[in-house]
Structure formats: C-alpha cells, structure tokens
Amino acid sequence: MTVVHDITSLTFFRGRVALYAILKGLGIGAGDEVATQAFTCVAVPEGIMATGAQPLWVDIEAEGYNMDAADLRRKLTPRTRAVIIQHTYGIPADLDSLLQVAGEAGLPVIEDCCHTLASTYRGRTVGSFGIASFYSFEWGKPIVAGIGGSAVVNDPELRERVHEAYENYHAPGIKRLARIQLQYYAFGLLYRPRLYWPVRTLFHRLGSLGMAESNYNPVGEGNIAEDFNLRMALPLQRRLADNLAKLDAQTRHSHWAANEYRTRIQSKAVTHPTPPKNSDTVFARYPLRARNKAELLVAARKANVELSEWYATPVHPLEGQDLRLVYYEPGSCPNAEVRCGEIVALPTHPAVSRRDIDRAVNFLNKVAP
Numbered sequence: 200m201t202v203v204h205d206i207t208s209l210t211f212f213r214g215r216v217a218l219y220a221i222l223k224g225l226g227i228g229a230g231d232e233v234a235t236q237a238f239t240c241v242a243v244p245e246g247i248m249a250t251g252a253q254p255l256w257v258d259i260e261a262e263g264y265n266m267d268a269a270d271l272r273r274k275l276t277p278r279t280r281a282v283i284i285q286h287t288y289g290i291p292a293d294l295d296s297l298l299q300v301a302g303e304a305g306l307p308v309i310e311d312c313c314h315t316l317a318s319t320y321r322g323r324t325v326g327s328f329g330i331a332s333f334y335s336f337e338w339g340k341p342i343v344a345g346i347g348g349s350a351v352v353n354d355p356e357l358r359e360r361v362h363e364a365y366e367n368y369h370a371p372g373i374k375r376l377a378r379i380q381l382q383y384y385a386f387g388l389l390y391r392p393r394l395y396w397p398v399r400t401l402f403h404r405l406g407s408l409g410m411a412e413s414n415y416n417p418v419g420e421g422n423i424a425e426d427f428n429l430r431m432a433l434p435l436q437r438r439l440a441d442n443l444a445k446l447d448a449q450t451r452h453s454h455w456a457a458n459e460y461r462t463r464i465q466s467k468a469v470t471h472p473t474p475p476k477n478s479d480t481v482f483a484r485y486p487l488r489a490r491n492k493a494e495l496l497v498a499a500r501k502a503n504v505e506l507s508e509w510y511a512t513p514v515h516p517l518e519g520q521d522l523r524l525v526y527y528e529p530g531s532c533p534n535a536e537v538r539c540g541e542i543v544a545l546p547t548h549p550a551v552s553r554r555d556i557d558r559a560v561n562f563l564n565k566v567a568p
C-alpha cells in the first residue's frame with residue numbers, strides 16, 4: 200500500500216494556488232526571491248509572483264530533468280527565501296544534494312509533487328522531505344479531479360498558519376464549476392491515446408475561444424487575483440477522494456507501462472531516463488530524449504501515436520520575449536533549454552492499453568531505428 204500524505208485537507212483551486220498559500224504562510228512577498236527550476240510550466244512562477252516575489256531560475260542536471268544542486272548553490276542570493284524542488288515526470292530529484300545546499304543556506308524547501316504522489320526516495324514518499332509540498336489534479340496529472348490542487352504542510356507551525364489563512368478562501372462560482380465538470384466528463388469520454396492529437400487540437404481551439412479552462416492562462420491575463428482566493432469546489436474534492444482510492448492500481452499500471460517502454464524501445468534515436476538510485480519512480484509520463492524531436496512529433500501525429508512535447512520551453516508554454524514576463528533570462532539555464540529541444544514523452548496513465556504500448560514501441564523502433 201502506497202503511503203500518501205493527507206492530500207485532501209487543504210485543497211485549492213489549482214496547484215499554483217496551493218503553492219501561493221504555502222509561500223504566503225512562510226511570509227514571502229515583494230522583494231523576495233524563490234528558487235525554482237527551469238524546465239517547468241508557467242503555473243509555478245505564477246504562484247510565486249502572485250505573492251509579489253520573483254522566481255530565481257535554476258538550471259537542471261546536465262543529463263536529467265530535475266534541479267542541479269551545484270547551479271542552485273551558484274545562483275542563491277541574499278534575497279532568496281525558499282527553494283522549490285520539482286520531481287519532474289515523477290522522477291525524484293537528487294534530494295541528498297539539494298537538501299544539503301538548501302540546509303546550508305538556511306532555506307525552507309517546498310516539493311513540487313504535481314507529477315507524482317507515490318514515487319519514493321530512500322524508501323520515503325516524495326513530498327515528505329521539505330517543509331511542505333503541493334499537488335495538482337488537472338488533466339494530465341496522475342490523479343485527475345477536473346481542476347484542482349492541494350498543499351501538504353509537514354511543519355506544524357506553518358501548517359497552522361496555512362490553515363488559518365485557508366478560512367478566507369472560498370469555492371468558485373457555479374458557472375466555473377459547471378465548465379470544469381463538463382470538461383472533466385468530455386475528457387473522460389474522449390481521452391484515449393488514439394485520440395490524443397485530435398482532442399489536443401480541439402481543446403486548444405476551445406481554450407483560445409475562452410470556452411475551456413486552459414492549463415495555461417497567460418501571465419497577467421484573466422482575473423488572477425481572484426483565482427488566488429479560491430478553494431477546490433466540494434464536488435471536485437469528493438471526486439479527488441474517490442480517485443485517490445485508485446492510486447495503488449494506477450501506480451502498478453504506470454510501473455508496467457514504463458517497464459514495457461524501457462525494455463522494448465531500442466531505437467538509437469532516443470535516450471531513456473536514468474532515475475536516481477535508491478528511488479522508485481512512478482512515471483507520470485515516460486520521457487525520452489530524441490535526436491530529432493520536431494521530426495518525431497510530426498511522424499507521431501501522422502501515425503496517431505500519443506507523444507507529448509512538454510516541456511517545449513524552459514517555462515512552458517512561454518516563448519522568446521514572453522519568458523521575461525516571469526523573469527527568465529534566455530540563455531540562463533542552458534541544460535533546460537537543450538532538454539526542451541529533445542524531449543518527447545509517452546503516456547503511462549490507466550487508459551493506456553497493451554495495444555497502445557505496442558503501437559508506440561513499434562512506431563519508435565521503426566520510424567527512428
């Protein structure tokens with residue numbers, strides 16, 4: 200049985216709102232910096248910037264997907280007040296080194312567990328190493344509730360402060376809830392690896408027409424201040440609790456899928472991930488570094504094989520000058536930028552069948568031998 204922390208007692212509208220609540224609880228705000236890794240999505244800097252603080256961008260490991268401890272040590276400044284450690288794709292970060300650097304600098308660590316509820320490091324579930332951790336339950340995450348997030352606070356004093364502030368958060372309006380519910384059911388009906396490409400196109404169109412709750416509301420657009428006052432609606436909280444009961448089955452499915460990919464994909468055009476020793480990775484997706492990402496994505500779309508591209512930019516999906524909106528200086532995290540140009544990821548979620556895996560494996564071994 201997987202050990203899961205109390206995920207359901209501090210739920211928020213989204214993962215980024217949970218992060219915001221944790222940072223506020225730590226007293227972080229204007230004039231402060233929060234260290235976080237490039238090769239992430241815009242949700243993270245949004246949560247940081249909603250407090251008035253700024254993200255401090257740290258590069259990832261030369262061969263991996265998670266924060267590089269040496270670069271963290273190099274980049275810290277006297278204004279840095281906390282470190283966010285992300286377990287990308289569910290691969291545990293190098294916690295030994297990162298906790299040491301943060302500890303020496305006297306900085307609290309917050310774990311970004313949006314990609315994993317069940318991965319372990321030295322036998323302990325991730326999310327239990329820092330002062331707090333946060334989760335997301337939108338589409339594409341291990342547990343889906345529609346849209347939502349939660350905070351787990353390991354430090355008793357901080358937990359009390361976050362709970363106190365939580366009294367001022369309220370549920371989203373009925374219209375918003377209805378839209379999220381519709382989306383949840385539509386995805387449940389439509390979502391199969393074989394339908395990945397057409398559904399993705401449809402969702403992007405609806406999002407740009409303002410008809411869907413998009414994963415990425417652009418920084419500064421929409422009523423962000425309002426979102427950062429919201430909890431998760433009750434029906435979504437109930438669904439979260441129901442879906443959490445399936446976590447063990449889901450973990451087994453993810454292990455099976457990742458093992459199939461690892462042992463059967465022999466294409467020389469892709470490189471498999473190497474999770475840290477002493478860890479058990481429950482992959483949210485199975486990442487591969489491709490020699491020619493763009494070509495592979497085009498071929499996958501044609502062959503109708505689910506292959507996702509995230510993260511395509513160091514702060515997905517911001518590009519070019521837009522990266523400066525979140526204080527990311529292009530060129531400042533070279534490993535992350537290289538990784539964005541390489542990465543493709545295969546699905547591991549419960550809707551992935553043996554046939555889907557056969558098709559993905561055959562596609563990769565044939566198209567890119």
Ligand SMILES: *Cc1c(COP(=O)(O)O)cnc(C)c1O
Binds near residue numbers: 213214216
């Ligand atoms: C999804 C995600 C989040 C939070 O997303 P929300 O849309 O705010 O729930 C944060 N960090 C990472 C790495 C994520 O993948």
